[in-house]
Amino acid sequence: MTISLSQNLIRSSLPIAQGAEAKVYKAHLTPESPPILLKYRFQKDYRHPFLNANLTRSRIAGEARAILKCLRSGVHVPGIRMVDATDGVLGIEWIEGQSLRRLLPGGAEDDGSDNVDNVDSMDTDILKEYGVSVDELMKLIGIEIAKMHRVDVIHGDLTTSNMMLRRPESFTSSDPNVTTELVLIDFGLSYQSTLTEDKAVDLYVLERAFASTHPDSEPLFAKVLAGYAETTGGNWPAIKHRLDDVRLRGRKRSMVG
Amino acid sequence: MESFQFNHNVAYALLFSPVNNPGKIKQRIINAAKATGSEGNEEREAVNFSFIDASLITSRLHLETAIHQAIIAESQGLLRTKTIHSEILFALNPTNNITEAIRRYGVSDTSNALFVVHIVDSPGPISDLEIKMKQAVDGTMVPFDELAKVTDWDKIEKYHKLANEVMEKGDAVQARTFIDNVAISSVAMKSVMQ
Numbered sequence: 001m002t003i004s005l006s007q008n009l010i011r012s013s014l015p016i017a018q019g020a021e022a023k024v025y026k027a028h029l030t031p032e033s034p035p036i037l038l039k040y041r042f043q044k045d046y047r048h049p050f051l052n053a054n055l056t057r058s059r060i061a062g063e064a065r066a067i068l069k070c071l072r073s074g075v076h077v078p079g080i081r082m083v084d085a086t087d088g089v090l091g092i093e094w095i096e097g098q099s100l101r102r103l104l105p106g107g108a109e110d111d112g113s114d115n116v117d118n119v120d121s122m123d124t125d126i127l128k129e130y131g132v133s134v135d136e137l138m139k140l141i142g143i144e145i146a147k148m149h150r151v152d153v154i155h156g157d158l159t160t161s162n163m164m165l166r167r168p169e170s171f172t173s174s175d176p177n178v179t180t181e182l183v184l185i186d187f188g189l190s191y192q193s194t195l196t197e198d199k200a201v202d203l204y205v206l207e208r209a210f211a212s213t214h215p216d217s218e219p220l221f222a223k224v225l226a227g228y229a230e231t232t233g234g235n236w237p238a239i240k241h242r243l244d245d246v247r248l249r250g251r252k253r254s255m256v257g
Numbered sequence: 258m259e260s261f262q263f264n265h266n267v268a269y270a271l272l273f274s275p276v277n278n279p280g281k282i283k284q285r286i287i288n289a290a291k292a293t294g295s296e297g298n299e300e301r302e303a304v305n306f307s308f309i310d311a312s313l314i315t316s317r318l319h320l321e322t323a324i325h326q327a328i329i330a331e332s333q334g335l336l337r338t339k340t341i342h343s344e345i346l347f348a349l350n351p352t353n354n355i356t357e358a359i360r361r362y363g364v365s366d367t368s369n370a371l372f373v374v375h376i377v378d379s380p381g382p383i384s385d386l387e388i389k390m391k392q393a394v395d396g397t398m399v400p401f402d403e404l405a406k407v408t409d410w411d412k413i414e415k416y417h418k419l420a421n422e423v424m425e426k427g428d429a430v431q432a433r434t435f436i437d438n439v440a441i442s443s444v445a446m447k448s449v450m451q
Contacts, residue, residue, distance in 0.1 A: 005332045008264045029325055030262045033318065061449035068442050074422060074435075080442035081322060084329050085449050093438075175427070 006087040010040055021188065026094065029082065034094065036081040039063075039188075041088035056088040059188065063090060066153050066190040073151040076144055076183045095183055096170035100141075101160040103127055104134070106214040130165050131179030137165075138220050140182040142227025145203070148184065149232070149239075154198045156189030158206035160213055196235075200242035201251045203228070258383050259401055261321050265332070267380045268324045271387070272311060273396035274370035274407050282308060282371075282393060283364045304393055307342035311370035312409040313349065313362055313416070315437040317401055320372060322444045323348040328376060330448065341376055348447050351417055361416065370407040371396065413440060 003011075013027035016037075025038040041056045043049075060083060070077045082091035101107035103126050127134065141163060148155065155162070168179045193199075206224070210217040229236045261268040276282075286308070289300040314320050327344035330336050338347045338355055343363075350358035364371060373390045391398070414423055414436055426432040443450075 005265050005329055012264060029321065032262075033321060057449075064446040064449050065451065068439075068446055071442055072419070072422060072439055074425060079438040080445040082325060082329070083446045083449055086333050086335070091445070173431075 004087050006040075006084040006089040010038060010089070013038060022088075027091070029091075036091045037078070037094050038082075039090045039092070041090075043088075053086070057085040060085045060088060060090050063187045063190065066187040066192075067092070069151060069192075070148055070153055070184070070187075073147065075147045075151070075153075076181050077187070078183060078185060095164050095166060095185070097164045097166040097180075097183070099161050100137075100163040100165060100182075101213060103130075103137075103165060104160055104214050104220075107160060129168075131168055132165075134220065135223055137182070138223035139227035141206075142224040142229070143231045144182050144184055145206070145224075146228045146231035149199045149202070152192050152194050153187075154191050154193050154202050155184065155187065156191060156202070156205075157186060158202055159209040162186045196238050196242045197246075197253065199239050200246050203239070203243055204246045204251055207247075258387050260380075260383075261324055262380070263325060263328060266328050266376055266378055268328075268374055268376045269383055269386055270320070270372055270374045271390050271394075272370065272372055272399055272401055272403060273394050274311065274399050274403055276368055276371050276394060276396035278395040279364050279368035279371070280366040281395075283366065285393075286364070303389065305342065305375065306390065306393065307345045307372075307374040307376075308364040308368075308394075309345065309349070309372040309374065310362055310364065310368045311372050311404060311407050312368075313413055314372065314404060315408055315410075315413060315433075315440045317404070319437065319441050319444065320374075322441050324374060324376065326444060326447060335448070342374065345374060348444050351443050353450070370403075410436060417443065 009027055009029075010025055013025035016024045016026055018024070022039050022041045025040065027036055027038050028034075029036065041059060044052055047055070064080055064083050067077050067080055071079060078093040078095055080090070080092055082089070127137065132140070144163075145155070145158065162185050164183045164185055166181045166183060171179070171181055173179075173181075191198075203225070207221050210221045210224075214220065225240075229240070232239065259270045259272075261270070282304070285300075286304050289297065289304050291297075292300050309320070323345045326348045327336075327341050330344055330348075331341045336344050337353075338344050338358075343355075343359065346362040347355055347358045349362045352358075371394060373394060375386055375390070410433060414420060417436070417439055419436060419439060423432045423436065426435055
């Protein structure tokens with residue numbers, strides 16, 4: 001069998017990371033084109049090829065649709081640059097910046113546990129480059145999630161790893177005080193829902209991710225919720241109420257099945 | 258002549274602005290499609306290009322994305338239209354209506370600026386190609402940078418139904434960046450659109 005077009009593109013790309021579902025590459029469609037990020041949902045040998053092709057196609061389609069819906073509604077997400085659902089390749093805009101996980105205290109992988117009490121000095125140092133304070137950053141997270149929930153997109157995997165800050169050098173804004181932009185990434189587990197329950201669980205997942213990745217993050221998460229509440233407006237009381245319920249029982253509503 | 262050197266294929270493109278004979282080009286494509294015999298083949302070969310209304314293109318990347326998606330579709334035998342060149346027009350249109358895609362994005366009597374695109378399997382001599390393109394179009398050949406002067410942002414905003422979203426943008430520059438990104442993304446995900 002000859003090598004498909006997208007396979008060939010992947011071969012000439014730079015591998016970045018691999019997870020259970022996909023491999024990620026940095027690529028250029030043509031030598032002059034801006035870089036893009038390729039998410040390649042590789043073949044799962046344990047699945048029947050027919051089932052595999054169908055699942056891959058529908059997941060790529062789902063991810064692309066969620067991104068376009070967010071993009072149209074002004075949620076900060078990477079633009080789509082190519083789709084090859086047959087081969088399982090999704091190409092999105094390359095975001096020049098860093099994952100939030102690495103910008104917040106405790107998230108850096110090589111960060112030893114001994115400088116946990118040094119939290120304040122270290123995060124301001126890294127964040128200074130982006131021109132935002134930690135508090136402002138938390139508010140940005142809340143605003144972006146609220147914008148996404150307003151159009152009934154549920155991310156499904158909100159963590160600080162799935163958020164990025166754009167580097168100020170590669171970002172232009174009409175407002176000189178805005179130096180960066182918080183971008184939501186990885187819509188691989190996203191879906192559409194109008195339910196308060198699903199939005200509350202989305203927030204709860206992020207709260208748990210905060211607690212397990214970043215030490216002493218309760219006050220930080222409170223600021224995320226403050227930003228979310230402000231942008232959500234009238235729907236906030238219902239979501240807040242439901243979030244309190246979810247906190248008591250965990251993210252699974254039913255104890256059976 | 259501008260070229261897009263993809264891994265598998267190469268697309269060559271010229272931008273003409275203004276164009277003096279859009280109606281004639283359109284009629285010629287229609288006639289070529291109906292013509293029979295060796296004369297028909299010759300005539301089809303003479304207009305074997307994608308003629309794209311440049312006023313509906315937001316950026317080089319917008320055009321490149323449409324070409325790339327058309328190449329992918331052809332390589333998998335998944336063309337929704339008859340040729341790879343008409344597939345570019347189909348990819349550009351936000352709906353699945355082929356007639357509408359050709360009417361809007363193809364050459365029409367009112368086209369003022371045109372992209373002429375030809376896709377080949379491997380790089381080849383471009384002088385012949387350039388001559389053929391110039392023979393088909395009576396117009397002024399300009400560099401791609403001139404696209405900024407011909408893009409009709411209001412029309413693109415309308416076709417993509419972005420009026421409300423654009424109003425929320427602070428200024429024209431932001432609005433255009435936004436429209437460009439949505440247009441490129443729509444083209445890229447056309448094959449999995451609902």
